[in-house]
Amino acid sequence: xxxxxxxxxxxxxxxxxxxxxxxxxxxxxxxxxxxxxxxxxxxxxxxxxxxxxxxxxxxxxxxxxxxxxxxxxxxxxxxxxxxxxxxxxxxxxxxxxxxxxxxxxxxxxxxxxxxxxxxxxxxxxxxxxxxxxxxxxxxxxxxxxxxxxxxxxxxxxxxxxxxxxxxxxxxxxxxxxxxxxxxxxxxxxxxxxxxxxxxxxxxxxxxxxxxxxxxxxxxxxxxxxxxxxxxxxxxxxxxxxxxxxxxxxxxxxxxxxxxxxxxxxxxxxxxxxxxxxxxxxxxxxxxxxxxxxxxxxxxxxxxxxxxxxxxxxxxxxxxxxxxxxxxxxxxxxxxxxxxxxxxxxxxxxxxxxxxxxxxxxxxxxxxxxxxxxxxxxxxxxxxxxxxxxxxxxxxxxxxxxxxxxxxxxxxxxxxxxxxxxxxxxxxxxxxxxxxxxxxxxxxxxxxxxxxxxxxxxxxxxxxxxxxxxxxxxxxxxxxxxxxxxxxxxxxxxxxxxxxxxxxxxxxxxxxxxxxxxxxxxxxxxxxxxxxxxxxxxxxxxxxxxxxxxxxxxxxxxxxxxxxxxxxxxxxxxxxxxxxxxxxxxxxxxxxxxxx
Amino acid sequence: xxxxxxxxxxxxxxxxxxxxxxxxxxxxxxxxxxxxxxxxxxxxxxxxxxxxxxxxxxxxxxxxxxxxxxxxxxxxxxxxxxxxxxxxxxxxxxxxxxxxxxxxxxxxxxxxxxxxxxxxxxxxxxxxxxxxxxxxxxxxxxxxxxxxxxxxxxxxxxxxxxxxxxxxxxxxxxxxxxxxxxxxxxxxxxxxxxxxxxxxxxxxxxxxxxxxxxxxxxxxxxxxxxxxxxxxxxxxxxxxxxxxxxxxxxxxxxxxxxxxxxxxxxxxxxxxxxxxxxxxxxxxxxxxxxxxxxxxxxxxxxxxxxxxxxxxxxxxxxxxxxxxxxxxxxxxxxxxxxxxxxxxxxxxxxxxxxxxxxxxxxxxxxxxxxxxxxx
Numbered sequence: 015x016x017x018x019x020x021x022x023x024x025x026x027x028x029x030x031x032x033x034x035x036x037x038x039x040x041x042x043x044x045x046x047x048x049x050x051x052x053x054x055x056x057x058x059x060x061x062x063x064x065x066x067x068x069x070x071x072x073x074x075x076x077x078x079x080x081x082x083x084x085x086x087x088x089x090x091x092x093x094x095x096x097x098x099x100x101x102x103x104x105x106x107x108x109x110x111x112x113x114x115x116x117x118x119x120x121x122x123x124x125x126x127x128x129x130x131x132x133x134x135x136x137x138x139x140x141x142x143x144x145x146x147x148x149x150x151x152x153x154x155x156x157x158x159x160x161x162x163x164x165x166x167x168x169x170x171x172x173x174x175x176x177x178x179x180x181x182x183x184x185x186x187x188x189x190x191x192x193x194x195x196x197x198x199x200x201x202x203x204x205x206x207x208x209x210x211x212x213x214x215x216x217x218x219x220x221x222x223x224x225x226x227x228x229x230x231x232x233x234x235x236x237x238x239x240x241x242x243x244x245x246x247x248x249x250x251x252x253x254x255x256x257x258x259x260x261x262x263x264x265x266x267x268x269x270x271x272x273x274x275x276x277x278x279x280x281x282x283x284x285x286x287x288x289x290x291x292x293x294x295x296x297x298x299x300x301x302x303x304x305x306x307x308x309x310x311x312x313x314x315x316x317x318x319x320x321x322x323x324x325x326x327x328x329x330x331x332x333x334x335x336x337x338x339x340x341x342x343x344x345x346x347x348x349x350x351x352x353x354x355x356x357x358x359x360x361x362x363x364x365x366x367x368x369x370x371x372x373x374x375x376x377x378x379x380x381x382x383x384x385x386x387x388x389x390x391x392x393x394x395x396x397x398x399x400x401x402x403x404x405x406x407x408x409x410x411x412x413x414x415x416x417x418x419x420x421x422x423x424x425x426x427x428x429x430x431x432x433x434x435x436x437x438x439x440x441x442x443x444x445x446x447x448x449x450x451x452x453x454x455x456x457x458x459x460x461x462x463x464x465x466x467x468x469x470x471x472x473x474x475x476x477x478x479x480x481x482x483x484x485x486x487x488x489x490x491x492x493x494x495x496x497x498x499x500x501x502x503x504x505x506x507x508x509x510x511x512x513x514x515x516x517x518x519x520x521x522x523x524x525x526x527x528x529x530x531x532x533x534x535x536x537x538x539x540x541x542x543x544x545x546x547x548x549x550x551x552x553x554x555x556x557x558x559x560x561x562x563x564x565x566x567x568x569x570x571x572x573x574x575x576x577x578x579x580x581x582x583x584x585x586x587x588x589x590x591x592x593x594x595x596x597x598x599x600x601x602x603x604x605x606x607x608x609x
Numbered sequence: 610x611x612x613x614x615x616x617x618x619x620x621x622x623x624x625x626x627x628x629x630x631x632x633x634x635x636x637x638x639x640x641x642x643x644x645x646x647x648x649x650x651x652x653x654x655x656x657x658x659x660x661x662x663x664x665x666x667x668x669x670x671x672x673x674x675x676x677x678x679x680x681x682x683x684x685x686x687x688x689x690x691x692x693x694x695x696x697x698x699x700x701x702x703x704x705x706x707x708x709x710x711x712x713x714x715x716x717x718x719x720x721x722x723x724x725x726x727x728x729x730x731x732x733x734x735x736x737x738x739x740x741x742x743x744x745x746x747x748x749x750x751x752x753x754x755x756x757x758x759x760x761x762x763x764x765x766x767x768x769x770x771x772x773x774x775x776x777x778x779x780x781x782x783x784x785x786x787x788x789x790x791x792x793x794x795x796x797x798x799x800x801x802x803x804x805x806x807x808x809x810x811x812x813x814x815x816x817x818x819x820x821x822x823x824x825x826x827x828x829x830x831x832x833x834x835x836x837x838x839x840x841x842x843x844x845x846x847x848x849x850x851x852x853x854x855x856x857x858x859x860x861x862x863x864x865x866x867x868x869x870x871x872x873x874x875x876x877x878x879x880x881x882x883x884x885x886x887x888x889x890x891x892x893x894x895x896x897x898x899x900x901x902x903x904x905x906x907x908x909x910x911x912x913x914x915x916x917x918x919x920x921x922x923x924x925x926x927x928x929x930x931x932x933x934x935x936x937x938x939x940x941x942x943x944x945x946x947x948x949x950x951x952x953x954x955x956x957x958x959x960x961x962x963x964x965x966x967x968x969x970x971x972x973x974x975x976x977x978x979x980x981x982x983x984x
Contacts, residue, residue, distance in 0.1 A: 563971070
């Protein structure tokens with residue numbers, strides 16, 4: 015145990031976490047140069063393309079210092095606010111953290127909130143200035159920020175470069191010297207903290223855990239606290255580049271267990287593994303059931319694909335327990351599923367994986383956050399979709415989820431950011447300068463307001479110089495109305511939204527305008543209306559096509575025209591027929607891109 | 610029956626709207642004619658004994674050829690193809706090449722029996738904007754001259770939907786043209802084709818596309834005025850007095866085989882669409898070196914079904930379901946399933962085995978055709 019070091023990496027997207035991690039693997043000879051695919055840890059295509067880590071990962075390295083052999087376990091964490099709970103469990107499994115800051119960019123909001131979590135868990139923080147090879151690195155200035163933030167000495171900050179390898183051995187030495195060995199009692203009843211799980215189509219669910227107390231042996235009869243299910247530890251082992259089976263894992267070790275579990279639902283991040291006989295009485299603290307914070311309908315474009323979609327979602331859920339879904343039907347879109355996601359990124363990822371991995375063409379409806387409706391009879395209804403909101407006459411009040419939002423930016427962008435956040439029903443909580451001209455602004459805001467077009471706007475008004483993070487702060491009473499969209503007088507349930515009464519008018523108008531842009535002209539006029547109850551609050555018309563004809567159709571025109579019409583027809587196949595109106599997929603997400 | 614198309618790829622000047630292949634290097638004419646001869650000799654046997662009912666000289670500007678050059682082509686054609694006794698031989702002329710002398714020689718010394726004049730407009734400002742090198746009166750005179758020397762089958766081309774062309778001017782244009790001794794009229798709505806000055810000007814905001822409603826008004830006026838003169842609206846852009854429907858044009862729409870000779874010319878036979886290289890220099894070089902000078906594609910049965918629809922539904926006669934069944938019965942079943950709704954909404958008219966687009970929906974026919982497509 016004395017020679018184990020468990021650590022994670024805290025970094026903002028693009029600050030070079032994965033590249034530096036690859037360098038650690040290379041310098042500890044965990045991975046040979048030729049095996050080193052760029053960013054070894056991000057093994058989903060999607061992760062490599064987007065440059066972010068979606069799943070947690072773990073890998074074990076060996077390192078020798080002063081003639082002593084050390085085992086270093088790197089637990090890589092997801093890099094997006096949607097996955098903050100997973101991050102917290104990974105952090106809980108470590109004794110130290112590398113805080114990686116891009117020397118050209120400085121500290122960002124994401125970094126700070128994860129850092130606070132790490133400090134809360136008493137992790138030893140090793141600050142690292144990355145990308146020192148870049149000519150626009152500004153080490154002194156960023157060091158000032160770090161000193162300001164951590165209260166550390168300037169000497170403690172390691173200057174490094176994932177690209178050139180500068181500072182990598184210094185980092186490895188610091189991990190050994192400064193991060194404490196795990197503590198815990200080998201003799202105590204078994205307690206293992208699950209920080210992630212992956213699905214393997216041959217072996218079922220593989221759970222990753224850290225042994226907090228006690229020892230686990232191959233073949234042990236174990237149980238999972240939260241689910242109360244029992245399993246045989248068919249195989250346990252450590253996570254090298256491949257899984258390496260072991261007979262025993264002891265306090266402080268990080269490893270995996272394979273026990274014939276078929277679905278990810280049975281393995282919950284944060285759960286505790288213990289022995290059935292002589293096990294612990296108490297679970298490790300901090301376990302939470304992950305609750306989806308964004309809901310949206312997911313429908314197959316072709317209604318015949320409904321069963322295929324179900325099968326695909328079930329497969330996705332095998333390795334992504336945070337995805338929830340249940341059947342729903344829409345007058346406009348037919349049969350589909352109401353899905354719960356951790357956040358907007360998670361929703362996008364699921365949509366993309368459905369497309370890439372399962373070749374499923376889907377329409378995602380306007381997302382909404384979960385609301386609490388309290389009826390006059392005192393019942394509490396969780397509203398996951400607009401149609402679930404009880405009639406106004408039956409309703410006592412509605413509550414919506416709020417968040418505490420942290421924005422870190424440069425002082426010149428304070429004005430526009432204030433305007434944006436206050437316009438989104440935000441309330442300023444605090445504003446303070448970090449170092450230099452960097453400022454942190456905190457707001458309390460309805461979660462619903464950041465679901466729609468918040469990130470893009472924040473990015474554009476700050477020219478990219480604002481980072482954003484949030485955590486949930488509970489529910490507050492709110493005045494909500496259901497806004498309906500009608501196409502040629504037919505309500506399109508998939509376009510209904512719940513919105514704050516103050517926003518309804520302008521929201522309805524902008525929805526109609528956007529839909530007018532997105533719905534192509536057809537052979538008849540199309541009326542687009544926004545309504546609250548029976549009251550029409552906005553209207554636009556898509557004028558009928560009057561001319562749609564090829565002038566000449568001789569020799570060369572024939573193939574060309576046929577191919578053009580075929581292409582158009584294929585495009586329309588991807589549209590949804592609502593009444594007699596053909597509506598393109600992107601219209602259903604119009605709301606996300608309102609100006 | 611089968612047709613021959615000959616592309617004469619030379620123009621003295623480029624028009625601002627035209628995207629047909631042409632070269633202004635008239636010095637290449639002799640080399641081109643030699644290459645054309647070789648192409649005829651190489652390809653004549655594709656039709657076996659199929660009789661030729663139409664020969665069409667298009668361009669470019671066929672009237673850049675003199676009578677001797679033209680007759681050389683004819684002798685080669687007559688030597689190699691089996692040409693019908695009542696063959697339609699159309700020759701496209703630019704009004705300003707059409708001198709009295711040329712007209713007489715064309716009528717008396719060649720087998721040409723049908724003339725096509727690209728009149729386009731009777732408004733000089735419009736003609737200038739289009740980059741035409743003739744005036745309004747050149748066009749009118751040319752038709753009268755052709756009639757006078759003996760041509761009794763004359764067709765004119767007009768363009769509408771032009772920026773700046775008002776309904777009044779368009780009406781006047783139609784009145785003047787329909788009073789000329791023509792038997793056939795092709796009237797095309799302007800399309801902005803890539804590679805033309807018009808297209809560039811549109812992209813750069815120098816001209817605007819006209820409103821759909823104005824286009825439709827002009828089309829309706831065209832339909833009315835031709836009807837009053839007893840012209841049969843036999844295809845979306847084509848009108849003919851009874852008995853003067855063009856063999857050449859109709860061959861395209863009824864799936865008859867045709868061979869296209871010369872650079873950029875398209876051919877269709879044995880379910881193959883083929884197109885020659887569209888550069889006169891490359892064409893000449895490849896023909897002389899014995900290299901391949903064309904590309905081709907074999908149509909699948911679905912391609913053929915889609916083409917049958919697209920071409921048949923543009924004609925006033927319409928499309929026969931028997932022709933669909935001939936491709937494959939499954940296409941017929943698909944067609945019948947789709948057609949009901951279109952008949953109900955008045956877009957398609959069914960008469961016996963034939964289906965056609967109802968007159969009031971002709972101007973939105975692409976969308977209707979597309980609905981019946983199989984992809």
